[in-house]
Amino acid sequence: MSEAFPRTPEEIADDYFARRGGILRALTDEVEDFYQACDPEKENLCLYGERNGAWSVELPAEEVPPELPEPCLGVNFARDGMARKDWLALVAVHSDAWLMAVAFFYAVKLDREGRSKLFKQINSLPTLFEVVTGRAKLPPSAKPAGAAGGSKPAGAKRKQDGAMPEGYTGTGSASGSKNPSPGTRQLMPHDVSPMLVGAMAELFWPDDGLWYPVRIERLDPGSRTAKILYLPGLEEEDLDLDDIIRDGHMMLQQPQEPRPF
Secondary structure, X not given: OOOOOOOOHHHHHHHHHHHHHHHHHHHOOOHHHHHHHOOOOOOOOEEEEOOOXXXXXXXXXXOOOOOOOOOOOOOOOOHHHOOHHHHHHHHHHHHHHXXXXXXXXXXXXXXXXXXXXXXXXXXXXXXXXHHHOOOOOOOOOOOOOOOOOOOOXXXXXXXXXXXXXXXXXXXXXXXXXXXXXXXXXXXXXXXXXXXXXXXXXXXXXXXXXXEEEEEEEEEEOOOOEEEEEEOOOOOEEEEEHHHHHHHOOEEEEOOOOOOOO
């Protein structure tokens, strides 16, 4: 295996949220890309949510039995045979089932208390089906959930030149990047604590489909809101972190390992 399986309830929940965030973007913010990827003329295709928060439409694993539970086979075949909203809802249902299957595959060695803790974390967010069908409200697509307004991200308006501040190790730029930097992970509910202040992250804007480097300047744990600074400039934005987490729109920079002397 290329990566160790998550083992604790927190690690498994992080994996679930990352995979869920990728699939959610495929079914909402990046739905046109997802639609085009699901060509009914191709072979059986599956929608995967990846551990790094990305999504992909691929052929199923050739390994039998597969290393992990596999998602629904042939999501592309029904694309042109039903209304788009119904097709997306169907994909969402099957994706919800797959996410749960993967989570509890990892959770096989947890005890009753651990499984209960994991389920509570998973159940803190709406299902993909609830989001796609409107049972759980999404923020306006012109801005990230909880942002202070404007149809374009501050980073896109500024496009400032200049070096990123010390401590930012990502590959992002002020003008935005198509993908989050390698080595980042999705912001999770349990991350919302005073320890988050000063953290480097990348924020996704659905309006242009780009990721922007930011630093978390202040945090209100009570309201679960944060003030973020777009890098490397001086513009700030207030965010509702629960909405950001729900939609998978922030990736945290992982702390660097200390170098040996």
